[in-house]
Amino acid sequence: MKALQIRHCLLLLLLTAVRTQVNPGVCRYPLGMTGGQILDEDISASSQWSESTAARYGRLDFDDGDGDGAWCPDIMAETDAGGPKDFLQVDLRSLHFITLVGTQGRHADGMGNEFAQRYRIKYSRDGSRWVAWHDRKGRQVIEGNMNAYDVVLKDLEPPIIARFVRFMPITDHSMIVCMRVELYGCEWLDGLVSYSAPAGQEMTYRGLDVHLNDSVYDGSMGLQSVGMEEGLGQLTDGTWGLDDFLHSHVYGVWHGYDYVGWTNESFPKGYVEMTFEFDRVRNFTSMKVHCNNMFSRGVRMFRQASCYFRTSELDWESQPVTLRLPVDRVSQSARFITVPLGDRMASAIKCRFAFNEAWMMISEVAFQSAGTAVYNTSPTPRKRGHPTNVLPGDDPIHKVDESNTRILIGCLVAIIVILLAIIVIILWRQVWQKMLEKASRRMLDDELSARLAVQTQAFSFHRSSQSSGDGSNSTYERIFPLCSSDYQEPSRLIRKLPEFSQSTEELAGTSSSSRPPQACGSDGAPHYAEADIVSLQEGTTGSNTYSITAVNMSLLSGKDTAMREFPRDKLTFKEKLGEGQFGEVHLCEAEGMQDIVEKDPSEAVNDLSNEVEGSDDTPILVAVKTLREDANKNARNDFLKEIRIMSRLRDPNIVSLLAVCVESDPLCMITEYMENGDLNQFLSSHQLDEVEEIQSSVKATVSYSNLMSMATQVASGMKYLSSLNFVHRDLATRNCLVGKNYTIKIADFGMSRNLYRGDYYRIQGRAVLPIRWMSWESILLGKFTMASDVWAFGVTLWEILTLCEEQPYSQFSDEQVIENTGEFFRDQGKQVYLPRPACCPDAVYSSLMLGCWRRNAKQRPTFQEIYSQLGESQE
Template identity: 55%
Template sequence: MLLFLLLILQTSAAVGQIDPGHCRFPLGMEDGRVKDKDITASSKWYETTGPQFARLNREDGDGAWCPEGQLQHSDTQYLQVDLSVLTFLTLVGTQGRYARGLGKEFARAYRLNYSRDGLTWKAWKNRQGNTVIEGNKNTYAIVYKELHPSIIARYVRLIPVTELSSTVCMRVELYGCPWHDGLISYSAPEGQLMMPPGYPPASLNDSIYDGTHERRPLFGGLGQLTDGVVGMDDFLLTHEKQVWSGYDYLGWRNDSQGTQGHVEMEFVFDRQRNFTSMKVHSNNLFTRGVKIFSSVSCWFKPRLIANWEQEAVTFRTVLDDRNPSARYVTVPLNQRTAKALRCRFYFADVWMMFSEISFQSGENLHPDLKTSTQGIIPTTPLITTAAQPAPSANDPTEETNTPILIGCLVTIILLLVVIIFLILWCQCVCKVLEKAPRRILDEEVTIRLSSCSDTIIMQTPPVPPRTGHAPTACGGGYAEPDVTQCTPHQSFHSNAPHYAETDIIRLQGVTGSNMYAVPALTVDSLTRKDISAAEFPRQQLIFREKLGEGQFGEVHLCEAEGLPEFLGEGSPLPDRDSRPVLVAVKQLRADATLQARNDFLKEIKIMSRLDDPNIIRLLCVCVSSDPLCMVTEYMENGDLNMFLSQREIESTLTHANSIPSVSLCDLLHMAVQISSGMKYLASLNFVHRDLATRNCLVDRRLTIKIADFGMSRNLYSSDYYRIQGRAVLPIRWMAWESILLGKFTTASDVWAFGVTLWEIFTLCKEQPYSLLSDEQVIENTGEFFRNQGRQIFLYSPPLCPPSLFELMMRCWSRNITDRPTFDGIYQTLRRHVRA
């Protein structure tokens, strides 16, 4: 009997507040429940092709809605539908203009914008970040497109997209069901990255959140907590294919910043409601440090402009250390009336994870709203995966079912009382048995990536734009004539996870990148007195160009007046006949965090110790006052990627037409120099972590020097993959163990060198793995891990000798011990130069 009751409870808990698989009812475009006044458009070709004719399977007027004129690629013409109430949308059906055989216009693709209040519009994108939906291929066939993820909206805009100038017409139906929950936004701390030992990393972020991030917290939107997808018992498993581990959950660590002891969330609703309860689907895999919350306190606000009521509703959960299943926890809200709630969930263990949150409120709907809500529910669902039609508002069986429902509720309440009694009794028995010896069976843990769907694939929503600002300077003559100090900027904190090994520290520098990962003992305690580089007068730095911008500062190209004389004998600079010297100036923002300032000073100390002809040199610093600056060498020919991409291989044709060219000997010479510089860094146990042609500078004599500020340049932003607006990773240059395990070593630098060598012999004409998307590159990383022969390698460049391509393949060996050392690479390349 008890087992039967538990099965009943588990079954009810497995169904979310709304089921996207069954929420697929036509919302009234075709049958007229959506009125003409609620269908508008940005323009129309004729009165007979106005928005009111955009109804699926109808041929009123001239058969469809057609925007005015020829649609261009940059146009944003739209058809807007007002659904009258908040609606959970799961499907869109579209047609072209058939017009009884006379039409020939249709939309091959379209985008979807939506709004819950008619003021703030959001762009729909799928789980891979794509915003364009495939449309029709002819004028008559209906094309249904699933919305993964589903959206919650009242207003919907369909925006036809075309590559070429053409006439476009559309007929539309929307599918879903009413959003009775009434929740229009929730705010919470951003989810965090979990690195469980022996398992792949789990990114517990809200990847489909449609609000904004204000210095990390989620604000003003809805996401995975309202998508109807309930997380599994093992949070590393997901319902969706080709997403990363932990995708179905939003999770936080107890001891992280902003979540010490509890997580606070705010919920805003469409109107004032009388709340009965809140249901929170929470993970409870306690064997990995995850439990449901120990207690929760909720405060209420009757109006958005009112203060929070002081009296809170507090609920303490019964923790379960025997059943690791995820479950719904129902929190009674005692019929409190409010338009907004603030709930504070307290940790019971190291991690806390939610996959769904829903609210039940009393039937105190406004009469007009109740009528419109009932009117939108159709009597027949779309015949796809829906099981049975929803009952009509006028269904006579509804009254006869009421006594049965009341009886069922009474029975369930009695069963719950019995179950609670049994649970309390079990707890008493367990306290008696607590002192009994127990045997813990250690389960062997292995990583299993058995199919493509198991591969870790990361996606990201758009990053909030920075506030606009003018170029900054280091003060004095380094800026425009009247500027005497740096303009302060908003500081963007880096939340990138620690990917280096435990005995390695990372320096974020002004670019937010990780130039060198070095042994922690080399930069233990540091003050400005420890800096050996000389202080250079700021007024002798003349601003020429901003090279790039990072999270904590900027990189400028400047002229340094009198720098050779300042450095004196032994200056690494070539003789410039007393002319100003071009230098790169890395500047820290005046309002940077204390951690960023310390990292900047550490980077200066490390840079001052590097002395190799193929490593960029620190020349001097400006640290006597803010903002802090470091001055490094800059090469006349810029970075190697730009240098090679503008050249062709040397031939008779290039000589005859004066085309900029390089020879195979030049390419080999460049490769030797990069390997020499990396050999020097490896000898010091320095790990670069971002080796690529964009981070190699070239002078007029084709001398190569390895630098670090490629990440800060917008020109190369596509080379970096952003994880949820936080870490940016050069995944096309990274070894498999760096992406999957977060392990950066000299061996992972060797992998990146192989990709850099490939870039050199393709003359940087294309990006590595150019035919693969970022997600496919990461999926390919999983194939390297599985090592079943399905991994994709870069092709052999036509200019590359077979022996050098063999060297590249060795750099990309799956096993770290099979990769060559930089000393071995240097010797191999030297032999090719001599040959």
Template identity: 50%
Template sequence: NGDSFLESLLCVCVCVSLFPSCRYALGMEDGTIPDSDITASSAWSDSTEAKHGRLSTGEGDGAWCPAGAVFPSGSEYLQVDLHTLHFLSLVGTQGRHADGHGQEFARSYLLRYSRDGVKWITWKDRWGQEVVSGNENTYDVVLKDLGPPIVARMVRFYPLADRVMSVCLRVELYGCVWNDGLKAYTAPVGHVMHLSGMPVYLNDSTYDGSIEQGMQFGGLGQLCDGVLGGDDFIQTKELRVWPGYDYLGWSREALGQGSVDIEFHFEKTRIFHTMQVHSNNRHTQGVRVFSKVECLFKPSILQPWSSPALTMPVPLEDLKDPSSRPISLPLGGRPAQILRCKFFFADRWLLISEISFFSDFINFLLTHTLSSSSSPPSPWPDFAAVTPRAGLPVAKDDSSNTAILIGCLVGIILLLLAVIAVILWRQYWKKILGKAQGSLSSDELRVHLSVPSDNVVINNTHSYSSRYQRIHTFPDDRDREGEGEYQEPSALLRPRDHRDSFPPTQEEPPPYPGSPPYPSLSPPVSPPLPPSVPHYAEADIVSLQGVSGNNTYAVPALTSSSPGADAAPLPELPRQCLIFKEKLGEGQFGEVHLCEIENPQDLPNLEFPFNVRKGRPLLVAVKILRPDASKNARNDFLKEVKILSRLKDPNIIRLLGVCVSSDPLCMVTEYMECGDLNQYLSHRVLLDKTGPSHNTPTISYPALISMASQIASGMKFLSSLNFVHRDLATRNCGERPIKIADFGMSRNLYAGDYYRIQGRAVLPIRWMAWECILMGKFTTASDVWAFGVTLWEMLSVCQEQPYSNLTDEQVIDNAGEFFRDHGRQVYLSKPAVCPQGLYELMLSCWNRDCKLRPSFAHIHSFLTEDAMNMV
């Protein structure tokens, strides 16, 4: 009808005219952006700090100037936080003039932006160039059009220089509020069309998310940049770009299915009225608009998809004109935070230039409560009561407004009470810490887990090097960095009702009445090490979170020069070939299942490093990511797949294939069919200790050394790639042949081997080096420590836990004794059947100084050459 036509026409006009006019100054120059939202990596002085980096103003000394000289690589930055998503189309920069006294300006700079404050993206122009031309003098303002534009909440300016020099900067941002609320879309990558031998590239060239397995996700690109493609998709509106630039297009044949699936993620729940899709319709070249669209709606991340799907047919008989056009699709006022839409092919190609939404923001939970209280349950709440349509009067519900006002006031009061409680708590602990700093001697200090913040706080009056005088947060399930932020140690935080737990000395009484003395071991003498013992430096590593929700590996960032970085992609396995047998374990983000592949020979692309007899099924372990896992967990899962595909060693569990073409994401690994090493050894006795036995299986000392050598060989391979395992133990080693894995934390059988912090993080503290427990510092040297404990387990045939005579808290206290190095630390005792030379190797693995611990190459050489001669 006429009303709907006018509404659609108005929406199209708004979409077309919005972006060219979205060039308003956002408030650096006029002060709309407050000083608190302008920060920087450093400042040369108080008069050149970040708040003075405002365009065309001369406060302070006239600009923001970083503390040191700027290098060509660029590490200093000026940051502006806009608090909400904005569409940025222009930036302006200026040097420091200061009434003619300034001499500093930036000739070029980088722009980085973020939509969530976590993931930072480097802006690139349409030709892939990152460096932006800056200023030529100290006073002129240089404006830079952002093509493509940016959708971001936070922006950073990184000044650059072709040599080491001092720079200063003033900036302004131009754009408008991003009312659409769209923060990411997921879609298949575009394809290449060949017309008369000329390639037409229909890819999303400005997409700023990730691309894996033919899918792009977690970003925004050309589908929301405001540029509408023309009738002829070969012609472009931008100069000096390739044919097809204005469109994202897919081939039905290349895609292998009859529809293109696109998923849209929004900041918050919205009420969707209309979706506008600008599509090409040049049917003379096999391109037509879609025949229909099916959309599913997800009101929030934790809620299920709507059912059934909303189907919207497109009458193709009315679209005989080959002109490109916007297609208006009514969404019926449904609420959603995530939309998943299938666009069905009508011809060989589907080309889309722009997708926009006509929607309103609404508090979904409040609306659902109001509507459901006065009407029977339904799949969709009645939003007509709270969402007025254009041109229709709506009665005002005073009671609803009163309830909202009361709720807001209560929320504000609770927030103020929480802030006051935090301030009082900080002041209380500040007094306690000040008293402890002045009254406790170093001999009275103990190290404990900090209850308020999960930190380990160390107070030490001796002057160790700054490498040890640090405080780290414990790594937990949500940790994404290998190490915490260094700070100077403050005073001791001691939990209530905790008793000291170390052997009494002549200078101090027993810790508490009736406590038995713990066995006292003299400090070890480190064995002589070869001159080639490496200096362990902390690698630039990234924590890799496994599907079970625990940090399993810490790995270096992949670069083109990284070993194995060019490894071939893993094969996509058909899901129907995986037959479920049993669930092995589960964690925060997924599960580990035992599955069976009946005829592995029928899968020529399956990577398995051993021959399987014909007719015998292959058992595999399958890690499955839950469909409702967060986007970060999904990204980590795909990163884990990419990294584990590099681990091809006889003593490392192999990744055999993946299922990532659809949810749920799966990775298929070898299965430890003979069980793990801990279970294997715990059911045996040492042949050297008991002699032959007809009732109990035995194992010989040479067999143990051979197994230990295989573990050292696998760890040598990991350390050569600068990988840090972080949970090496017999429970994480497969038996026959020995293969290092990472399933220990996801199995309930070994729950007692992990210490839980405040109900969140689980840590294998009995295998962890002291610097891991106290500072969260994980390196290859800490893996060497864990190998020493693993070797002790093996020579004790896994009959008891390490430090079985100490509680978990006492193990943590023992780490503090290693830190203080007063000779009171407790070491694992020598196993019954263990030569002195091999025990000295263990002790060297537990050296307080991580630089003096042996390398895995040395350990492997020792076990293969020398240990067998010590029996």
């Protein structure tokens, strides 16, 4: 029994170690300038205006009464080519992963008005070599404060790993500048201080230049044979690449941005060698390497990793740890590979990654080490608030603790703490829910009004300016850290809003007594959000977002003509379109599908037959949705329900179900897929034929009439769905497919694709919502109707006429988008509308687009009216 407990305990420790990979979205804790954990002797400056404005007073929102509450340098030296010279320096005493900085000016209770409008940051890991921070586009200057009172928080993209940080204000030398600062992040547990590797290379893929260099590396860059030395960069920024290396998490960057890659042709020995230096000798348990595996484009994970160890400046140990991987010929998903390091002691690790294909790409490397392996025996007593990590210059004595007793005791203590934390969270949530239930509706309404009133000043767009087509950017600057006391998650705001008065429901177009029945009952199909916003885990099926509100079953009572069994061996995998919670969506070629298509009498499927030229043996491009073999009974039932409903949808502008594979696992449904892909990517690769600008890479052109024709087809498909009382809930260009001659068909693949992950807002533990396409009543009240689909059509039309050059409300964060929907609810003329596209006539924008975004759902046009109006606009 004891042995079993120890085994469970060690397993828990292993799982905890796996989760120690730094996450920039969570690593946002204040590091101690405000709270006092950073001591006065750890704060220094190049100069000070007076004793009362010394460096120790440069703490954000902190004033002990002895000074004016800020650091003010002596008369500012003029800036030169080397940048500003005055600085405020913070010593964190150990390496930290810093994701956010905050600044504030000096007001001295109304007696002062000094602040830094702009500043730069320098950082160092050893106190001798300093690096100037710059963002992912090379800009070093950070916009600071506009007054002496407000706190301005700025994300560091990319984050930095440092012990020392300097704030360097930039201003006119005749001005007095004062600063109060705070750093946000968490302790850098990896202990990695630098890595050396060959410089990333450039790939040419189908005419595209794919740059696979480490663009944020902060060390020295040499020749290809030497490469990168003594620095850190993209391999430690906490962000790993997508399955498709041509796309990135970062908007507006080049192809291949997230990866560092090398070609086999440049390495005669057949491997890439990387060296990792650490702050001290550690007991290493494993290394995690995130690799791309898109073998259809000549990229695979490494074939073998051999790691050598060094404990001092002596030679490398002769016996490496080696991991050999089998060749994955099935999945092209990028993934983390865990390399066991066998509890080897080292202060440096040299790993050789052997090629398995023409290219190898890595986006992240992380290390796990045993936390009890090293002790600091320095006689100097530890100061309050200082981390326990041993610094590079402390010359520690290394000792390995092989006792299982300490591991067991530590594990038991961790389990007890976790259980107590869970109990406290459960009790706190119960108390909080009771408090919300007792609160009156008027108090909730007042709270919302106050919340939105504060944020109103942050928006520079107004309804009148949107009508005139003004395209200026928002002046909203504040970024809330997750640990801030005044930060309120949008999910909390959403939970309160459905408690509004009955008049709110009437504005949304339905009352509580006349709500249509939902589709999650016996006849419904699975989808990502009900009227009360259902709970889903991370990742979604991406399978079906259609919902039946009050379906005209007489129109759907026909025979399931499309439910034909198709031989699996006639499906040839092309690429993975996406992956969800219950299965995957693949792009395949289907041999012999022509027979099924020609036998189907419906006009919708006959259109597909016309798409395919050649003999009956010509493979047809199809999308195959699969259900995982280990899916539970409810997931299987939902999958079969979707097949039944999809089999009865027949319209020229709706993707049709062609066949199924349900006689054995995994269950599959085979649907149409148009040869030109989704509408979003199609339009992004085109430009209007009226544009005369000559570009370096000439894009294909599309006319305005073509755009309006595509919009009309989307309206036609939605008209068909609305005639059956179907609510799509996720209408957008990413969910429309393009065929020959600009043929458009509405689908529902968008949610499952990593490419469009940024289009969905994730409410923790509740749902995944495309908030930038959703009506205000869908976001605030959870109401999804055909009128909310009309709202989404207005956004989709805006996408089409802007050729999908940017995301809707791209200047707003997700939280600001939700707050803007509150302005639609209040209807005080402060709501922000999407601007009129350059090629969009005023009549189409004012009567159609703005009509789709009317506050009162009953006043929005129907899809029949939209279809008619679009037809008239083309005449």
